[in-house]
Amino acid sequence: MKNLILQLRSLSAGVVMFIFVISIVALGAMSWTEVKADITVTPHNLSSAGAGQTAEICVFCHTPHGGDTSASVPLWNKTLALPTAYQTYDSLGTSSNDGDIAPVGSVSIACLSCHDGTQAIDSLINEPGSGFDSAGFVADPGAMTGDPVLGQDLRDDHPIGVQYAGGGISEGGTVGTSQGTKVDVDFIDPVVADVNGTTIWWVNTTGGTAGREKEDMQLYTRNDGPSGLVEPFVECASCHDPHSEVNDTFLRVSNDSSEVCLSCHIK
């Protein structure tokens, strides 16, 4: 009997130990994801760019008041270039491109306010703290250089400001039927929802039913597109989440086995 109790004790100690180890492993995995999902540890934490930089992070992109409203980007703290400054993919004239391309006047222009390499990274509309001026930035990072610069000639980049699936999808209905027919059938059907009276679309990458998640390919609604209708477009942030680098280069999903590409294209 005593033996049995001892055996049971060591067995339960073993179980406890096992659960303990599993929880440590799980905790480790969780905090790893959490840490990488946090903008502070990505190259978009520009506050660590140099000694004397402001400790704020969001300020390099967003301002609570007085942002640039010339395009539909959230509270944008940098002056945006004119859409006509950019050369777009459609001017290549590939005969296989079905989607019409709108001027670069949507949310992508926000990324380009740093990634076209034309203005200093710390050139902001509202600098942190009232009366703070650019002299407050001790280390002047200047404009971006090197690989992350796309320039203003976007003909050699994946199309942006482009209608999803060649167009044909509009606020009017649901994919395939009431939402119109995709002009290019080689695309995954987008998911549609109404948020406070605005129609939004995304491409589900998680298979989940939780609504739009940040791992899904976001499609951006434009009503100044070629058709004049409210419809979904592909922009920089369709593929990249500027706030999280769980995957390399801020990608919404890992690009192993070209998963990013196959999230939208049926190939």
Ligand code: HEC
């Ligand atoms: C390097 C630039 C950059 C930085 C830094 C940045 N953002 Fe953004 N943010 C963007 C861009 C571009 C968009 C629009 C694209 C999109 O839909 O994610 C955006 C969208 C948003 C949105 C609306 C869409 C959403 O994801 O909910 C919120 C809210 C937001 N940012 C909050 C923040 C906060 C808070 C911080 C600081 C902790 C921050 N951002 C830092 C670039 C940035």
Ligand code: HEC
């Ligand atoms: C305020 C300026 C700013 C804005 C706006 C901005 N970025 Fe960046 N981004 C940077 C800087 C600085 C780096 C790091 C450059 C370097 O490593 O030389 C960077 C790096 C990147 C990288 C490479 C990351 C890596 O790990 O190699 C990607 C991808 C990227 N940005 C995408 C975007 C996208 C997409 C948007 C819009 C949704 C955006 N950025 C908006 C400043 C910006």
Ligand code: HEC
């Ligand atoms: C259709 C998806 C898609 C769109 C749209 C897109 N990107 Fe990317 N981008 C990628 C992928 C995938 C990579 C990673 C490529 C690799 O690892 O070779 C990447 C890489 C990058 C890099 C890192 C390049 C480097 O050499 O360091 C930057 C910066 C970047 N993208 C910025 C942008 C900006 C700015 C836009 C909008 C003008 C944009 N991207 C639009 C998919 C996209």
Ligand code: HEC
């Ligand atoms: C968010 C959805 C989405 C993702 C992700 C995406 N694409 Fe696209 N892609 C499009 C749309 C929309 C077009 C516009 C062309 C059309 O309608 O035929 C396009 C166009 C293209 C074209 C040009 C077609 C032409 O005929 O000129 C190529 C090539 C391409 N994508 C390759 C890729 C690759 C490679 C990846 C992964 C790195 C990728 N795409 C990721 C939506 C996407």
